[in-house]
Amino acid sequence: MDLMEMLNPMQKKAVSHTEGPALVIAGAGSGKTNVLTRRVAYLISLKKPSFNILAITFTNKAAKEMRGRIDELIGNNDVWVSTFHSLCVRILRRHISEIGFDNSFTIYDADDSLRLIKQCLKDLDVNEKQFPPKSAAYAIGAWKDALIPPELASSEFAGDYRQKQFADTYELYQRKLRLNNALDFDDLIFKTIDLFRASPATLQKYRDRFRYILVDEYQDTNAAQYHVVNLLAGETANLFVVGDDDQSIYGWRGADIRNILDFQKDYENAEMIKLEQNYRSTQMILDAANAVIKNNKRRRPKLLWTHKPGGSPICYFRAENERDEAAFVARTILSGVKDEGKNFSDFAALYRNNAQSRAIEDAFMTRSVPYRIYGGVRFYERAEIKDVIAYLRVVNNPRDSVSLARIINAPRRGVGDATIDRLSLYAARNDVPLYEAFENLDDVEGLGARAAKLVKFKTLMDSFITLAKSGSVTEVMEAIIDQTGYKRELLAENTPESLSRAENIDEFFSKAADFENTSGDKSLSSFLEELSLIADIDGYERDANVVSLMTLHSSKGLEFPRVFLVGLEEGLFPSYRSVVSDDINSVEEERRLCYVGITRAREQLFISSAFSRRQHGQVAFNSPSRFLKEIPEGLIQKMDNANNFENSEPSDVDEKKTSRTGISQYAEINKVRNSIDISFGGKNYASAIPAPNQKPDFAVGDSVRLMKYGVGTVKNIAAAGADYEVTVEFDGLGEKKFMSGLSKIKKIAK
């Protein structure tokens, strides 16, 4: 086929780019995946060997889709299509011994790593109330994303007691990971860079191999991922990155928008190509998206346009509460299916956080709307599944103390916390993995009669380990499920919950059987690796005729004919945290998330907000989101309880309706619009915030300290309404902007 067929001039330019760096700014729905896959095909048509090509995506699903489309275009090929994490795992499995790990290493998920961090805090005798494990985990994650090792964190933040405590925890945490022969998610990237730095020969090997590198969703890369790409690209820098700064929504986990904004600085001769023609949505939807995103100050100017004129107006429903909102979603879908011949799979409901899915689920169940949820408590994160996985992990890597501690007493075998503590103490004192405590039970103090139980447990584990040497994954799993009595106990408990958990174990077993039938590498470590890297959205099936429910974050990269954006309320979306944050970028990130949501829709967009909502166990009264007000009124039609349009005129949102508090909601919205900084959600937070109007007591060039970022230099101070916008540059983090009235910016002596 002709690779340039049906492409617009900009797309052609991108596809035919061969040597040197290129940056493609690809707006939502602009045919980005098509450009990426055709460029791969184009390179191969020029006789570039396919094994020299590496394409990096963020999710397995995106990788799978790209893999499929490349295969479709050019048949048999050796293009390496992979996510950042699986790319790094594949490299580490082969070479990690060069930096002192064993290649049977375990990959810890967020839950595992939190357990280990708790252990560290305990060992360091740190008060969990004062230093919550989650805060420590967040700090450590941020350091890792920014590629800051423990030594550096420790020296850089020595002056800040709290940061120092977290830095010490970080240091111990890394030591324990090594002892456990385990890596967390961030380490997968970090250790790959360590490896490349420690072993130039290994790096060269991969540079020679990956002569052409393509990176999708480049706006979501963090410092560590940037370095992986940068190291691999090397001098030749045949690096082709695609992204959209307006869709950068992962700042909270270290994604650095500067990677895409500064690409042309990093690679001086980079070619830049902009794709602004949208092939997905109607003009009405794009107008709404453009109108919202243009409120962001920090962005490259860009305007999506389409040949699909007009389209249905955006429908807005103001619900009484979250149940009313969910009912609106359900009945609108049902009438679309019944009256307009739509499929359930044409619909998606997108929300800001997973907790919001519950009300919608309830409404769908009572009205028999078929649906599927992505995210929330995932299958592989259920306690019973994690227990079975923990057994498998210990079999694969007995040094994995986190998993071992998890299963010592699961199912109950009379080994309590006190006994585990004694074993842990022995292990910590002798600097050995927990498993070795079992081999020297006589030396562990104060075990008494419990030693017999431990011996029995160890014998059992050893038998599994022996079996794993010759047996298959399913054989080992069957032995575990059977001989530990795990499933038997659940069945004996005979409650609806325990029976459902037993069923989950059966389902997990059949997943293992699937793996054995389909996977090339059928080893236990390969199975565990696949489990670790699986993401929810990977299970997304286009074919099933069900409504999709997912977070806005998960929806990126997908599209649906009809999309519901629910919960457009101040304090929910944008989130409370982003509004009170001292970093003005966080509200802009919420706005980008809104932009992502709007642009998922092909034909029609439905937006809703609720007057009241159960949040955190109590009823909250949120005012409508500022994002709602940013959509021009002429694009919106308001719907009533019977799904009729209210008035024939395009709606004026809430102007005429008076809320229960007696305050006109229009007034509430305006209050939000006019003084977003001090009032939202009908509550007044002014008391918590220092009075504005005060000129900062520092000047350009001064050193200042901020809680979250540490010490930086003031680059600019600009008046912004009643407040001042302060630009501060941080070493290694670059420039960030703050509102001086909101942020606790402290001047420090030079």
Place this chain on the structure above:
DNA sequence: CAGAGACTCGAGGAG
């Protein structure tokens, strides 16, 4: 000292 039951506290987004 293990296990069950009462109790409190905290709650974003993800590979």
Place this chain on the structure above:
DNA sequence: CGAGTCTCTG
């Protein structure tokens, strides 16, 4: 609303 912690009992 659920996990983690506290308290009581055997």
